[in-house]
Amino acid sequence: MTGPILEARALSFRYPGGVRALDGLDLAFAPGSRNVVLGANGAGKSTLFMLLNGVLRPSGGQVFLNGEALDYGRAGLRKVRSKVGILFQDPDAQLVSADLREDISFGPMNLGLDVATVRRRVEKALVDTHLEDLADRPVHALSYGQKRRAGIAGLLAMEPEVLILDEPTAGLDHRAQGEFFELLDTLRADGLTVILSTHSIDLAYAWADRAFVLERGRLVASCHAHEFPEVFPTLPRFGFGLPRVIELQQALASCGLSLGDGPPPRDHAGLLRAIGDASLSWEYIEE
């Protein structure tokens, strides 16, 4: 087994005012994995992300990329930023130019690539994020969801190995969310490691290979997908409810309806399927 692609050891960060944002975090992200960082507002998710790509420098501890400690010199920063892309929460903060192609080219041009390569990457990123028909519109004429995709296109054009997404589903409508996860799945098929932060325990339960829970700058829980059923019921301690699929399963179980012996379903669609399969063996309860 290969080592983690990105790792934080005893990572601490204090803001200049003395506010401690992160306190001794240890986390590791396996290559090609889907990771969720759960935490309430102000838990330190965004700070963690900026540390992971060298925008902020830790006040204690270290970040490792492919086993090498981050070097904060010019070349080192260029390297980490080319491998680790962040999508910030606010899509307007992310986009620098009013011209979509110009904006997407910003990252790869900063990498010092030649114009032909950049042009190819920009076009590919436009196609991958389904923005090719919108490329002639100014950025300020795009919708919120489209701006999000434009932000991702700007990162993909840098061909990163790790994609960090800060609350990527916030403010997206149902359809845009669906499209967004389809996009993530295709990216992951290319071997990209994805780290995303969310408030949604349902999303974490349904999607992640690994979940990390932050509370006030500390890591309070971390578990792999196969441990979710044991760990997630302990999360209400940290202000999270149970995933709704688990709640429903428990409610069904308390009515004496069991879903069979298969692995417990992790998302809504899976639950519906399991109910459909199991209901054949249920006896209808007379009132």
Added chain:
Amino acid sequence: MDDLAYANRLRRVHPAEKAIFAILCLMASLLARSPIVPLLVLLVMSLVALGVARIPFGAWLRISLLPVGFLLVGGLSLAVDIGTPQGAWSLPLGRGLSLCTTPQGLRLAVHVTARSLGCTAAMLFLAATTPLTDLIQLLRWGRVPDFVIEMLTISYRALFILLETAGQMQRAQASRLGYSSFRTSLRSLGQMVSHLFGRSLQRADLAWNAMLSRGYGEVLCVLPPEYRVSPGRALAGAGVGLGLLLLALFLPGGW
């Protein structure tokens, strides 16, 4: 205006073609001794904007209304003098003073107004057919220093964010009756402006982090866009522009 620039038939035309055409016409207007040439420029610009770029007539009228109205008022004040009557036409105001025009004054007024109309039309044409991002690209080719380009790029982007934020704040205030009377309007406006300032600083911080994370070094470098140059069209544009310029130089000033 910004929307027009992105959605007209000349959008994909090389910005240099449009700029050369507009600048030649601008020079023709400036250098003309006869007021006919600038008026001709106005006509040509309007025809190209409406006929070739397919800018809707209403939109063209709307964007020209403000500058043209301003110019006409300016021209009128040049033409008309208050003083003792000497000229061909005067309207007595009493106390020995009258509103009057002189032939020289009139000529000057017509000349200045026509000239500014021509120049305005040329600039409006460029602004309505060429998005600012393309104009910035032109400056880049023109070897304008990087920091100026960078400022323009970022301010143009920031302008829309600022406008949108201001609009959101204003709607939020209005929905809580912030603009129901003159007094509350003043107070709301003041609050909005001060909040907007704070918000801009915050946003600048976020944008800076985002730019760093995308590998921003010392200069903002982006991919130069690709345009198709059509030699025929470029020649036609330059030809018309040059023709007007020649006309401007050789047409006598008297009328």
